[in-house]
Amino acid sequence: MSREKAAPRRVLITGGANGIGAAIAQRCVEDGYQPIILDRAGTGAIPCDLSDAQSTRSALGVALQDGPITRLVNNVGAVFPNLLEDQTLDEFDAAVALNLRSAFLCAQALLPGMREAGFGRIVAMSSRAALGKERRTAYAATKAGLQGMTRTWALEEGAHGITANAVGPGPIATDLFSKANPADSQETQAILGSVPVRRMGTPRDVAHAVSYLLDDRSGFVTGQTLYVCGGMTIGAHHG
Template sequence: MEKSLALVTGGSRGIGRAIVERLLADGFMVLNFSRTPPEQMMAGETFESVDLMSPDATRQAIEHWRGKREIVHLVNNAGMIEVAALEDVTPEQVDKMVNLNLLAPMLLTQALIPAMKASRYGRVINIGSRAALGKVGRTVYSATKAGIVGMTRTWALELAQFGVTVNAIAPGAIATELFLAANPPDSEQTKRLKAAVPMGRVGEPKEIAHLVSTLMHPLGGYTTGQVIYVCGGLSVGLAGN
């Protein structure tokens, strides 16, 4: 019997890489849509170089693959952030982040809906961010991640009758390569950040991947339209408050 194929965007590093590794361990074949390949390919993984910031490239890639394989498992993980104070935000930044953080997930999900409806089954997981609740310097990023929340809830309502679940995971600070490069463990900034988190630490990419695995499972079929924060409690409040 052919293994199920899961499409993961941005699966070459960070949270996306942990998701790819976990889904492979769970028995999926994984199709990784990213601009750059992972440092090391894994058995069961197929890499496709796709500029998801380009709507045309995104459409072409998904049309090619949905013609080859049934895909009813999708993780919209790819995203970007450019930090800027409100007065410094540019239209170009808006275009880039909207295209990658919002439009690409919509185009990919749209393309896979026919297969999900035909199968009466599907799993869509959107990776959002705790920054959707507001964060300094994240005008556009927080807006796009808040948009992911709205789309998740709307899609869940539209697709529930077909056995398709749609959920969002909103990570807080996660120890990815990019995070660690910008936040060295011994820096005062990192110490302040950890002190603010009720759990007293930053998260690990594999903790996000674990929740993806749970929501992907067939027994996840009664959970839909939810936004689940994986942030050590920071979305609830600051440590000590």
């Protein structure tokens, strides 16, 4: 039987100071959790360079000082866009360090507490790009890698009451996206036109999916990737 309810309902969120991560943190508050944020900056966040293993381990030590954390959202990530011929080794290594290795380190650090509680929820922020996207060699590789780790952890930890799932966002209207894709540009309109639901996603759309997977009632869902992409994994809208 789960002993999780006897412990504080804390959620560790990497990269939770801005964008999708901030929306997840806000939804966690609404759901009655206490978000613990690891990020470079941000009010209330534990300062951490998640691309650096020692910095990540140190921040995790601080986060766990108040006891075990049984929910984890591996949200942090960066794109490093480039064609295969132009993708540098430094970019590829940086993508692995930030997008993939940080998730491994966080899950490994929180695992003993989850096992002790007989309960755990791990959610990885993958991407629709894991299925393939131009100029995304490093990004797609690491996001697909997150899905592989997620499925492996689901198999290894299911008997301990721990689930592991991924969320794969499609085009999401963050500040970063809006700056790179003006609303009135032809390119942005082409993106909107290709989404079957005919709109961009919002950070709250992604946070809602994460909320479902973090819930203690979602214990029979594990090893899955939930795409929050407006139907783009089915195919582009033409009409």
